């Protein structure tokens with residue numbers, strides 16, 4: 001028997017909060033590409049929503065919550081990768097590619113670094129590319145204040161300028177020019193709902209260590225000090241009692257008016273009174289949408305799970321407002 005020595009390619013999916021990473025992930029999971037992808041999803045906030053919004057598929061999906069992949073949970077990433085290899089060698093899982101979706105607040109450099117610094121990991125895996133998804137509408141808000149958003153662009157091999165439907169041509173050109181000035185070597189692709197061709201982002205071997213060392217000469221020195229903006233926190237709610245949709249609507253209108261600037265990302269799945277379907281809600285600053293999703297399954301508990309990520313969040317106030325929405 002000839003054992004394959006080919007390393008498993010890894011795609012690191014990055015991009016600021018709400019840019020469209022899960023949308024792209026769902027595209028990868030639903031399109032035909034003859035690949036078997038193992039997916040690692042990391043979320044900021046102790047309640048994982050993304051894994052519930054990822055389409056049903058046969059792929060291996062591992063969730064990493066409660067910390068940021070580039071900081072506290074790097075050890076978890078290494079353990080997960082080693083477990084995946086072990087399970088594959090034991091014949092329990094099959095995959096020929098790994099995709100790591102990072103939190104919107106992660107610096108992708110230390111995540112990529114993991115694949116060089118740990119010898120056992122470096123022997124089995126190689127970084128194929130870092131794909132950065134950009135929210136063309138909101139990114140300009142984050143250019144000047146959010147280090148993470150800039151790191152994600154500076155480190156990307158492929159930059160997807162997503163949400164082209166929300167900006168005009170001039171705004172899009174301006175965003176692209178700004179991005180080009182931050183990273184001139186990355187390939188840029190414009191998209192709506194991340195409708196990119198998968199051959200442009202998977203298996204392209206565009207990660208070049210030398211280029212990364214130019215961006216960050218310390219790339220291979222393992223002393224990561226990523227200081228998250230400590231004003232950014234997350235608040236999560238989990239509730240089994242059904243909610244009153246009218247009250248939720250009123251609450252959201254109030255929040256958008258009063259806190260829209262500070263609310264970087266809010267999302268969740270709601271159990272609403274008299275609804276057989278899950279209601280999924282998605283918010284980024286002032287943009288908010290709640291819509292009916294699939295029917296709750298017989299075998300699943302109808303639970304509301306909401307996450308708010310933002311600056312100056314008042315947990316007690318949000319808690320009171322949330323409880324007021326219980327039907």
Ligand SMILES: Nc1nc2c(ncn2[C@@H]2O[C@H](COP(=O)(O)OP(=O)(O)OP(=O)(O)O)[C@@H](O)[C@H]2O)c(=O)[nH]1
Pocket residue numbers: 015016017018019020021022023024050103104162163164165166191192193194265267282283289
């Ligand atoms: N108008 C518009 N909305 C989009 C587009 N792409 C994604 N969205 C919406 O933007 C919201 C956030 O998308 P996600 O894919 O969840 O973004 P994300 O980067 O995974 O978000 P986090 O993981 O929470 O940081 C969702 O409501 C998407 O449906 C687009 O091209 N245009």
